[in-house]
Amino acid sequence: MTRRLNRLAAIVGVGASKFGTFEDKLGRELFADAFLEMMNSIDRGINIKDIEAFYLGSAAPLSFEGQAHLAPIIADQVGLANRPATRVEGACASGGLALREGIIAIASGLYDIVLVGGVEKMTNLPTSEVTDVLAAFSDTPYESRVGITFPGAYALMATAYRHKYGLTDEQLMAVTIKNHQNGALNPKAQFNCSISDIMISRLAKIKEKGQPVPDWSSEMDFLKDLQANPVIAWPLKLFDCSPITDGAACVLLVAEHLAKSFTETPVYVIGSGQASDYSLHGRKDLTTLDGAKEAAHQAYDMAGVRPEDIRMAEVHDCFTIAEIIATEDLGFFRQGEGGRAAEQGLTARHGTKPVNPSGGLKAKGHPVGASGVAQVVEVWQQMRGEAGARQINRDVHLALTHNVGAHGATCVVHIYERR
């Protein structure tokens, strides 16, 4: 059965804060940065009074920042006090879920103009505590309490994938290298630098200290050096993992009939899919996310398009293996071929299927509740030709976002069209 919304939503503005570590800011202040940029991005402007409702994706603001009930507080912060303000949580897919609730709310007829945002302020806690908070997104009695944190869960997937399809370290590294190349061109990225940049700066420090100079003649050499890139959970190493990040992003959705009154080039959300999945121990296959496949199926079906039609995608690369699996679950490559595709450059910015031109979670950063919305910011910029130095060199009239909570227990896919 094809699922249909009573009416579609269009994006008419986007904004994002800088991603990184911001000791002196509250989450609500990062959100305000994103909101102000969004307000300024609307070609024909908007009166803030016309924004009718607010959906916020945030994964664990109580644990990270000691602030729950964040939606009305942020609404007040940005001048939207009194508006319906609803927080949605689906672990690292919280942002994607907030987008979906905004789209559904517009389709319901209740609102014409809805703000959707995501925020996470993660760096207040030490890394080990952040890992513990994130581990609570797993099925705790069966997973985190018996020792599986997320690097471990994704390492299990990588191991299963390696066994089944012969994944190589070089394939994982190709994802890292590509996403850092893109992130180096993204001024908002937490790691606004390529692996080469990182390598050169490390070499400079090593020489400064008079230590023995390592034999790195390429990015791959650097990533293969276990001193530079230590194992976190085999086969995943440090540079296979997305970082801990503070950041916020938001988009303004309007009912499709209003879109052109805000801009000549709105981006319509033509497909939306969402699915859940069993905990890891209940799955038949660890090399794919059934929830992502189902969410993608729903989104393609609603949009009436096929994987081969998609011109670019932002996918949930919390770990490099996750990007490889994502490109297969979305139907871009056959199962078992995602690693090779990355190695061959097919997912590079000017490849046949650009994936994560923003730098992805790996280089742009991963403020967990904001990531699903930040993906939409990149889609908007690429579709409108506003991505600057990282602009894809083909017209992007169809794009896709893929946002995953935990190890795929929540999956959300959206498809966008510029018309």
Added chain:
Amino acid sequence: MTRRLNRLAAIVGVGASKFGTFEDKLGRELFADAFLEMMNSIDRGINIKDIEAFYLGSAAPLSFEGQAHLAPIIADQVGLANRPATRVEGACASGGLALREGIIAIASGLYDIVLVGGVEKMTNLPTSEVTDVLAAFSDTPYESRVGITFPGAYALMATAYRHKYGLTDEQLMAVTIKNHQNGALNPKAQFNCSISDIMISRLAKIKEKGQPVPDWSSEMDFLKDLQANPVIAWPLKLFDCSPITDGAACVLLVAEHLAKSFTETPVYVIGSGQASDYSLHGRKDLTTLDGAKEAAHQAYDMAGVRPEDIRMAEVHDCFTIAEIIATEDLGFFRQGEGGRAAEQGLTARHGTKPVNPSGGLKAKGHPVGASGVAQVVEVWQQMRGEAGARQINRDVHLALTHNVGAHGATCVVHIYERR
């Protein structure tokens, strides 16, 4: 502007777990109790495969139980793995927000059959830690971090109200006594006992220990004794405060055209309103919740009914003062007259405007994310004449629920019709 949904939702089944303290159960297991009761409450039955999506209200499962990302985990627990499962958080209004998202999702055309539930497992932590978690629902830099927990916040409101309208202790106590009278008739209630029952049991213990017997000749005497009913935050005493509770509740929503295929007597949700509010320091008046008034206005407007039409209401009596303010914000009584109305018995089960026939949060218990959904369970039972010993003695064809997050930063009001 009257807000309209593209189509209405109807309730065709409800269920609740027992409310109380359950050391040996996970939140997901309490939810399963509620779900099984709900499945059995559907007059003509349903195939579980027909449930298309799930919205969960839960306020702080990570902090209370170490389990975030609860929606897909509960979906799996009750046999709905793979369905879109979305958690909504609005502090103690999380359940009401989940209901509203379910209604919106049906109106969007995306789903015809949606499960809405709420759960909170609060008693794992000691009381002081629960209070700290709940305090994070306030505007923390301006409230909890400078010492205002929720009993304190509501005490401020009670003090302002007392000053402005001459609130008496007896008026607050009238709310406590009434809600315990109702709770005594509710087998699911955490305090399935009247204040008299509590007093008699205390007296028996006092006599057993040979201690001096207090001079209690009425429920009021008992509540006025500061040994029995100590001050928590003046003027609020122990029996002005709702308890800490484990519990879950759920309802099944279907698109209105399908309702009669599940039961001859569905309950239609004909009005829905939601609003936010400033933090306490930003408000003009502490004796009313502007968010509740706005949400009520929206709900009445959508439903096309007036406060005087409502035959019963479940309101958010997290503290006795909150119930008094609620009955005014909802337009049942004029501002400043809610306390007197309670004292005169107008809100009693057989009064002119029955409020909280379930026992309310005070006696039924307050598992914070579940409370907004548990209110709907009571509405369903009263509207269908299935409330047993606590059945209201007039036909309840129109009812209302009022669910508040924190000190009113989130407010949700729904109106129901049996037809």
